[in-house]
Amino acid sequence: MSENISIIGLGLMGSALAGALLDAGHRVTVWNRSAGKADPLVARGAVRAATAAEAAGASPLVIVCVLDYAAAHQALDGAPLDGRVVLNLTNGRPAEARRTAAWVESQGGTYLDGGIMAVPQMIGQPGALILYSGSRAAFERHEQALSALAAPRFLGEEPGLAALHDLAMLTGMYGQIGGFLQAAALVRSEGLPVAEFTEELLVPWLHAMAALLPRWAEEIEARDYATDVSNLEINQVGLENLVTAFEEQGVKPDLFLPMKAILDARVAGGHGAEGLPGLIEEIQPR
Template sequence: MKTPVTVLGLGAMGTALARAFLAAGHPTTVWNRTPGRSPELDSLGATRAATTTEAVAASPLVVVCLLVDATVRSTLEGLDLTGKTVANLTNGTPAQDRDTAAWAEEAGAEYLGGGIMAVPAMIGGPAAFIFYSGSPVAFERHEADLAAMARPEYVGSDPGLAALHDIALLSGMYGMFGGAQHALALAASEKVSAVRFTEDFLLPWLTAMLGSLPRIAKDLDEGPEGPAGSNLAMQAAAYDNLVDTAVDQGVDPALLVPMGDLLRKAAATGHGDEDLAALVPLLRDGA
């Protein structure tokens, strides 16, 4: 018999998680603050708990997927968590996960913070993965169970590391899409077809440029090898053209300005002969 699982929270993601557990044959208890949410789970075999006390008591593995971190503690407050593994997949910050982990451990639970790298439709499929951090004992015990939702990736015993990985990847995604949206706004300013511009030029260009990321990472870990292929002083000098063009075309340059400031800072502080990897320490120093 597979491990019984409880899922707290039946928004779009929580419903997808519960559905994946059911599909994999796990006895699944579900609870939602608003009763009756996601009625399709009933026909799939889910047990609907009337209270959080009933829901948590039903399973050794409790998966929490609520809207915001603030509701996690209030939902679990006062419950008997002794011997339970709490896998908190609610989006939050590293600091929030560390605080919740300390609280859960005091309440007798093993804690795993999580970061879901998928949209609901991807859950249970091969492309989805979920970061976990926290109790190594709990992860080893439940790794096979957690795999029903998505590929589990354990990133360390610090409970905040899963959230850090999650937020870092989302930051990269939003930065990439922000740049793409600015590019599309520029193209639209001259009534260039968005479809043709994207398919013929933007997507191939971004894909090619992403190929430089492993070299940047290697430079950060091991130090640069040889001279920069495109040094920061040159990039800083040319960057004004990006902002000026946006203004001329009636496009808000807000997404571009911070990068230009960072390039000029790099050049002004002696990094002009270096490559893009040199910007990462400047970001850390500026926190």
Template sequence: MTSEAITVLGLGNLGRALAEAFVRAGHPVTVWNRSAAKASGLAATVAGSAAEAVAASGLVVVAVLDHQAAQEVLRGVDVRGRALVNLTSGTPGEARELAEWAAANGADYLHGAVYAVPQTIGTDASSIIYSGSPAVPERWREPLALLGKVTFLGADAGRASGYDVAILSGMYGLLGGFLHAAALARAGGIPVTELTPMLLSWLEDLQPALTTFAEEIDAGSYDNAESSIAMNRSGVATLIRATEAQGVPFAGLDALQALVDLQIDSGHGEASLSRVVESFGLVSQGLAGGQQEDRQ
């Protein structure tokens, strides 16, 4: 591997871990952060400005707080001829916006979503999905591989963020469910440490059902219902009564029941539970209609 210069903009927990991975591999690394003190102890050149840092390297990795911060850091900076790899969390639209800005300013843009905690950057436990300019992962394949497993999803810069927000929504939904389960366990005098192995075992058993649901959703075919909406409506309603009786109601269950009810009210009670995904579109249309009425 050649020791090509690399720049890292942002030295929060993630940014510092990225810089350290490049340093360990022998790359000359230039860093910039609003607070230069964050670079203390890091074997890298500390630039006096973001513009100076970008000028130092062909590969520039951005890891700041949010999309607005990324815009502010790059505003007015000469990025011509640079490969910009943005690992800042944001929406698909925001990723595409930065990609358009980069292209207009002579840079190649790659957007990434990190699936690792900072401590695992550069190990087998780290993986990063990317989308955007194909030239970047081709030209800078080896440095990017230092950070974790590389998966390239195509030229649409927003695609990686599209995956990311969907995956994170699933993650936070799972965490919310776990915390509610823990609250129910405590209310019933059950140690959470005893509940958790049983919960994990049940979640593992659900994996085949999720795979089936995914196939049904992609095909738009919900007729072969092993788990119907009507049957699950009864189960959710019972669970809501039980949680209220134990003094730990959860708005997430109420929201799920509302989505289920939309399908039953539309005559789809005997369809597969996966058909509830269509309720999100109905809710969106309802919100759009309500906003339109407010403007009239």
């Protein structure tokens, strides 16, 4: 079923969102501070709004995708939100989502927050995921239209849940990137081909290690870190060896040192017999 939907913010992601909605047959109104960014979308059938307030007033569903929450508030300030659903797909923090939800509701609107787990080129394609939190009724009302953007996953009515899960997933991603860069630097230090190492050795190894994570998550929830594999004392020796190898190869160990410091602190606290999941108690003490 075709809907009237407004998009505020036409950067790479906002433009991709608007394009996917147009492709799905929805009537799309667009606005951007730099008006020229709307030209390609208008050529495809979108309606250009002269102001953000005009865009918000044009549709019952208003999607905001701008630089940050401050920019979202600025764009929506003075806009007619009464009776409308505001879906904020701007990257931010849980506390910002909660404050924005309260503000939108004070204006008579209904709030949804979202975390986009995709790059712009993935929008509308298999593999894209968007996390949602806030009004369940609003999500269910517009779920079909939102499915044109990415697979939708509703996490709950607490407005900050989408941002929290978004940041948690990004944390895992950046941790993996940090490990990859440290490993790539070590391989390159010996003049070896990084691409061959990555494809043939590193990626299969990371897939195998990722299979351990569900069990580790259960151990974290139970706060039971006993292990019959490699405990922290063994890993401490291994990490020290890695740091020394980096230095001998002329590679800075900077991306690796924070985890080593946390592990060293955990062992010093008398927890050397634990497994690696026990490190969570150092970064989030009870």
